[in-house]
Amino acid sequence: MLRGFHLNGEQLDPSIVALRQEVRDFIAAERASGGFKVGPGLWLRFDPNFSEKLGRRGWVGMTFPKQYGGHGLSALHRYVVTEELLASGAPLRAHWIADRQVGPNLLKFGSEFQKKELLPRIAAGQCYFCVGLSEPNAGSDLASMRTRAVRAEKDNGWVINGRKIWTSIGHRAHYMNLLARTGSDADDRRGGVTQFILDMKSPGVTIRPIINMLGEHDFNEVEFQDVFIPDEWVVGTVGNAWNQLSTELAYERSGSDRWLGSFGLMAGAIDRVGKSPSQAAARLIGAKVAELYTLHRMSFGLGAMLERGETPVVEASIAKDLGTHFEKSMPDLIEALVDEMAPDAMDEGFADILRYARRNSTTMTVKGGAREILRGIIARDLGLR
Amino acid sequence: MMTDKNMIADAAEKLFKDFLTTELRNKVYAGEWPATVWDKLQETGLVEAAVSEARGGTGLDISECCAIAKACGKYAAPVPLVEAYLAEKALAAAGLPPASGLTGIALPMRGSHLKLNRSGGKALLTGSLKQVPWGRNLSAVVAIADEDGHPVTVLVQGPFKEVVHSENAAGEPRDTITLSGHELPATQAGAKGIGLKPHELRAAGALYRCAQMTGAMQTALDMATTYVKQREQFGRPIAKFQAVQQQIAQMASEIVASDGVVSAAIEAAGSGLGLFQIAAAKSRLGKAADMTVDVAHQVHGAIGTTRDYPLHLYTMRVASWRDECGSPNEWSEWIGRLVCRTGGDALWPELTSGFTRVSQ
Numbered sequence: 001m002l003r004g005f006h007l008n009g010e011q012l013d014p015s016i017v018a019l020r021q022e023v024r025d026f027i028a029a030e031r032a033s034g035g036f037k038v039g040p041g042l043w044l045r046f047d048p049n050f051s052e053k054l055g056r057r058g059w060v061g062m063t064f065p066k067q068y069g070g071h072g073l074s075a076l077h078r079y080v081v082t083e084e085l086l087a088s089g090a091p092l093r094a095h096w097i098a099d100r101q102v103g104p105n106l107l108k109f110g111s112e113f114q115k116k117e118l119l120p121r122i123a124a125g126q127c128y129f130c131v132g133l134s135e136p137n138a139g140s141d142l143a144s145m146r147t148r149a150v151r152a153e154k155d156n157g158w159v160i161n162g163r164k165i166w167t168s169i170g171h172r173a174h175y176m177n178l179l180a181r182t183g184s185d186a187d188d189r190r191g192g193v194t195q196f197i198l199d200m201k202s203p204g205v206t207i208r209p210i211i212n213m214l215g216e217h218d219f220n221e222v223e224f225q226d227v228f229i230p231d232e233w234v235v236g237t238v239g240n241a242w243n244q245l246s247t248e249l250a251y252e253r254s255g256s257d258r259w260l261g262s263f264g265l266m267a268g269a270i271d272r273v274g275k276s277p278s279q280a281a282a283r284l285i286g287a288k289v290a291e292l293y294t295l296h297r298m299s300f301g302l303g304a305m306l307e308r309g310e311t312p313v314v315e316a317s318i319a320k321d322l323g324t325h326f327e328k329s330m331p332d333l334i335e336a337l338v339d340e341m342a343p344d345a346m347d348e349g350f351a352d353i354l355r356y357a358r359r360n361s362t363t364m365t366v367k368g369g370a371r372e373i374l375r376g377i378i379a380r381d382l383g384l385r
Numbered sequence: 386m387m388t389d390k391n392m393i394a395d396a397a398e399k400l401f402k403d404f405l406t407t408e409l410r411n412k413v414y415a416g417e418w419p420a421t422v423w424d425k426l427q428e429t430g431l432v433e434a435a436v437s438e439a440r441g442g443t444g445l446d447i448s449e450c451c452a453i454a455k456a457c458g459k460y461a462a463p464v465p466l467v468e469a470y471l472a473e474k475a476l477a478a479a480g481l482p483p484a485s486g487l488t489g490i491a492l493p494m495r496g497s498h499l500k501l502n503r504s505g506g507k508a509l510l511t512g513s514l515k516q517v518p519w520g521r522n523l524s525a526v527v528a529i530a531d532e533d534g535h536p537v538t539v540l541v542q543g544p545f546k547e548v549v550h551s552e553n554a555a556g557e558p559r560d561t562i563t564l565s566g567h568e569l570p571a572t573q574a575g576a577k578g579i580g581l582k583p584h585e586l587r588a589a590g591a592l593y594r595c596a597q598m599t600g601a602m603q604t605a606l607d608m609a610t611t612y613v614k615q616r617e618q619f620g621r622p623i624a625k626f627q628a629v630q631q632q633i634a635q636m637a638s639e640i641v642a643s644d645g646v647v648s649a650a651i652e653a654a655g656s657g658l659g660l661f662q663i664a665a666a667k668s669r670l671g672k673a674a675d676m677t678v679d680v681a682h683q684v685h686g687a688i689g690t691t692r693d694y695p696l697h698l699y700t701m702r703v704a705s706w707r708d709e710c711g712s713p714n715e716w717s718e719w720i721g722r723l724v725c726r727t728g729g730d731a732l733w734p735e736l737t738s739g740f741t742r743v744s745q
Contacts, residue, residue, distance in 0.1 A: 005645040007652070020737065087733045267729035275725050282721030287713070289720050290668035293661075293736055294646040301645060318638040372627075378637055379630035382610050 005301025005315065016080050023084040026057065030090070038089040038264055039349070040356035043257065045091035046172060048126075054085075054092075055125025060099050062123075064107065069120030079256070079303035083296070086260040093169065098122045098129040101251040102177050104306075109236035109244050114197065118175075130173035132164040132198070132222065139166075140373045142179075143189040143242075147224065149180040149196065158182070158196065158234070160204075160227040168367075170220035171207050173200055177248075178229075179241050190242040195235040202227050214359045246313050252368055254302035254316035259295045259323030261364070262330040262357045265350075266292070269334050272345040281340045288326075288333055295323050314381040317374040324364040324371075331358040393434070393445065394452035400425055401460035413463045414556070414692070418522045423464050423487070435470035436483050442473075451596040451651045458600025458706075461698035463557065465489050465519040467593040472527040474589055479538030479580030481573065486524035488540070491517050491562070492590045492710055493529060493583035499564065501530040501537055501574060508569040510541060513561060516709075520560030521548050529583050530574075538580040540573040553705035555698070588660055590710035591667045595647045598670055598706050601699040602640045605681040608696055609633055613684050629684055636680040639673035646670070653739055661723070661740035664716040671713025674703045 010016065030036055036050055054060050062078040064070020082100075085092055103122050106114055121127035138145040147162025160180055170176070176198040183192015198205070204227040210219040236244045266288065273281055298319050305312045334354055338346065346354075365371050379385050404422045413419055426432050435450050436442020445453075454467045471490040473483060491497065491514035499512035514520070514528055525542045547563035581589070610633060613624040623629050643666075650666040653659030678700045682689050689696040707713065723740065724732055 005641070006648050009652070024734070083737075263733065267732050269729070270724055270732060271729035273725060275728075277721055277725045279718055282718040282725065283714050284717075284721070285724060286664075286717030286719065286721030287668055287671075289724050289732070289736070290646075290665040290717060291672075293649070293665045294642050294669045296736065297649045298642060298645045315641065318641050321635075322638055322642055372631065375631045375634035375638075376627075378634035382633060382637060384610065384613065384624040384630045384633060 005298045005305075007297070007301050007304055010076050010304050010307075011300055013076070016076060019077055020080050020084060023059070023081050027084065027088045027090065031088075036090050038353075040352045041091075041360075042089035042261060042264060042353070042356075043086050043092045043096075044261065044360070046093040046169065047091035048094050048128075050091050051095040051125035051128075053125070054095070055123060059085075060095050060123050060125045061103055061119060064103055064119050064123055068107075068115050069123040070103075071123075075307040076300070076303045079300060083256045083260065083299070086256055087263045089264045094128050094172070095122070095125045096257070097131060097169070097173075097177075098127055100255060100257075101131075101248045102129045102175075104251050105177070105244065105248045106235065108247060109195070111232065111235075113232050114235065118197070127175070128169065128173045130167050130170045130176050130200075130220075132167060132176045132178035134166045135163055136165050136221075140370050143193075145179065145181060145193070147178075147180045149182045149194060149229070151182075152228065155228065155230075157228055157230040158194075160196070160198070160224040160229060162224050164222045164224075165210075165219075167207075167220045167222050168218050170200070170222050171209065171217065176200055176222070177235075179245070182238055192239050193241040194238045195241040195244055196229050197233045197235060198227065198229055199233075202229070204228075212363070214356065247311050249369070250302075250306065250311050250313050250316045252316075253320040253374075254299060254306065254312065256296070256299045256323075258320050258364070258368075259292070259299075259326045262327050262353075262361060263292075265330050265334055265353055265357055268350050268353070269337050269341075272341040272350070273337055274340075278340060281337055284333060284336055288329070291326050295319070295326060298322070314378055317369065317377045320369060321365075321371050321374045321378075324361075327357075327364050328361040330361060391452070393431075393449050394456050396429060397426075397431055397453045397456040398460065400429060400431070401456065401462050405460055405462065410463075410695075410698075418519075419463055422462070426464065426466060431466065432469050433473075433483070435473045437477065440477060440483050442483065447592075447654050448651050451592065451647075454593045454596035455600035455603075458597035458602075458699075458702065459604050461555075461601060461604070461695075461702055465522075467597065468518045471586070471590055471593065475527045475529065475538050475581050475586055476540060479575030481538060481540055481575055484525055484527070484540055487519075487522060488525045488527060489517060489519055489523040490586075490590070491515075491526050491528035493587050499528055499530040499539075501532040501539060501569070503532065503574070508571060508574050510539065510564045510567040510569055513563045515561050516551070516553075516559040517562050519558045520545070520562050521550055521558055526562065529581065529586060532577050535578040536580065536582050537577050538575040539569060541567060541569065542573070553701075553709070555701035555705045557702070557705065585660075587710055588663045589654075591716065592650055592654055592659075592663045594706040594710050595643075595650060595663070595666045595670055598674060598703055599640070599643050599647050601702045601706070602643065602673065602677045605677050605696065605699045605703065606633070606637055606640055608699070609636070609681045609684050612689075616686075623684070632680045632684065636676050639676045643670050643673040649739075658739065658741055661720070664720050664723075667711055667716040668713045668720060671707055674707040678704050 058071050059081045061070040062073045066072050135145050149158040149160050152159050178196045178198045182194040204225045206223040208221045209217045433442040434445045438444035468489045472488045497515045502509045529536045530539045545562045549561040553559050646666045646669045650662040653662040
């Protein structure tokens with residue numbers, strides 16, 4: 001049965017409160033020195049220099065144990081840092097997937113070799129990952145994936161053939177977190193799938209760009225022709241990927257990145273409306289702030305659940321569904337408030353962010369699990385399927 | 386702590402389960418006061434639950450009282466229990482002694498006005514209190530009167546001569562009590578300017594309404610999921626249709642979100658602050674209420690619209706409480722004005738600290 005997102009005062013922990021302030025001071029200094037500028041794309045911008053800078057500050061791989069280059073902090077410390085960075089519009093794309101889900105997944109299922117090899121580099125903000133899940137004919141129906149890994153016994157490894165698609169930052173990532181079929185066709189659709197880490201520079205990997213409707217090269221199609229992966233890069237147990245994936249998806253779907261991507265728009269709109277809004281404007285703004293606060297509490301609560309070692313798959317689905325719809329409504333809010341703003345308030349910088357948000361937010365309810373799939377997960381939990 | 390809270394809410398739930406029979410509901414429809422339930426609540430100490438130990442009561446904290454309020458919603462209890470808690474809160478804040486007998490609360494609202502005039506050794510009340518919950522049944526009502534432009538808490542003893550009956554969409558009594566020079570003993574009026582301000586009482590009421598709503602929404606969800614698994618059409622349970630699944634999933638998401646923001650409001654109220662969190666909860670629950678009422682009825686079809694089928698007990702309460710103690714629009718406006726005053730740059734730091742640093 002569904003659980004709420006109850007906190008037991010974790011957000012008031014002095015170390016959490018102090019950390020928030022530390023991140024804010026850092027952001028203010030970065031803005032002042034031009035370390036990053038707020039602009040279209042906000043946190044989705046790929047900036048290895050900034051990722052490394054965060055690594056040096058100790059704000060990547062925060063939850064990894066110290067022996068793996070991490071800082072042994074809680075999921076809530078990480079939550080607070082990422083929330084602050086996201087709200088500021090800092091560019092986080094480069095290390096994001098590695099930090100958000102690959103690291104925790106390796107900590108749970110990875111071998112000692114993998115952890116030693118990868119976690120310190122991830123924590124340094126220097127090692128970037130893409131995710132190899134979707135295929136041309138396996139989107140929402142992920143269990144129908146066909147990319148196959150065949151055992152190469154004498155070489156102590158696996159040979160991969162197949163194709164992945166919608167691979168964000170595939171052309172810039174060092175590694176792919178790859179799911180491939182290792183079982184026979186007789187296996188259960190969800191059984192016989194194995195998780196691998198693939199070096200994107202491996203021979204036989206072809207990366208083709210897919211330009212998105214924002215005109216950006218973010219997506220890729222990645223083809224594998226007899227790509228060899230040594231045994232030491234199998235993550236967890238052969239055939240167990242489906243079970244391992246649910247943990248990873250809880251990390252992927254639970255965070256504040258699902259609803260903070262357009263925060264700059266809201267803050268900008270409030271300033272442009274001014275200190276004495278009309279009743280209609282105040283209602284619109286207030287309702288959105290109430291939604292935002294609710295999402296903030298939900299994601300924080302999810303952070304607390306992750307910290308307690310739970311796997312809140314259903315709750316993360318709820319947060320992602322509500323969060324991405326909130327984000328999608330942000331440009332609508334601005335449109336509704338335009339009449340309340342001074343005629344010259346819509347400067348080009350703000351208009352750029354608005355345009356970007358309009359295009360990008362349309363894709364947010366698709367990425368990381370379409371809403372029909374998320375709602376299906378919730379319905380299953382309620383015993384309806 | 387957690388265990389105690391659950392135990393108290395469990396006791397309330399058990400009582401409601403045992404006593405809210407079909408027979409009793411029918412009496413309530415006929416306009417009868419559910420004395421058996423109220424007496425039992427009194428017997429088990431649930432009516433005095435909010436009275437502090439120093440004032441001779443059980444001394445439950447706000448989170449425990451809200452757990453009871455949620456139970457009231459979950460079982461659609463037709464009694465002014467949270468109203469008793471609100472009355473005590475107002476009395477305690479004004480330094481007036483706890484009330485005895487069936488004491489309700491007049492929540493500040495548009496159209497309500499009450500003037501206190503103290504002169505020549507007499508205290509006289511004149512005005513009109515709108516939508517007083519169970520006004521017709523009360524032996525006394527607590528209200529915030531206006532005395533020369535300052536709020537003053539008063540305990541008004543009945544019987545009231547002028548009570549006009551009305552009710553909310555759920556059939557809960559919401560009566561107008563008119564007082565014309567009602568004489569008040571000196572001990573039943575607080576000091577001028579001491580006690581809750583009208584908007585503070587309104588916020589306290591809003592928090593209880595939110596807690597009640599989460600309970601009633603939960604029952605509506607439980608009824609909907611149970612029903613769609615049983616009801617067969619087109620040769621299978623309607624739960625098997627994706628269109629039905631998706632609607633109920635959305636409704637469940639709204640309820641989970643509601644629980645999250647209401648727990649934030651309860652937590653904040655417990656530390657004496659919490660206006661922003663309460664406002665956020667009352668605003669956010671508007672959407673949840675609409676979705677819940679809509680989907681719960683939609684999946685039930687015609688049977689859910691009958692009096693004998695109990696769904697309306699919950700949905701109509703949700704719909705009514707949504708707008709009581711400040712509608713979502715009203716609280717949204719309050720938040721909107723607050724954040725515009727504070728400015729865009731301050732929004733994030735204030736939001737994450739619950740707007741504790743700005744004057745509300």
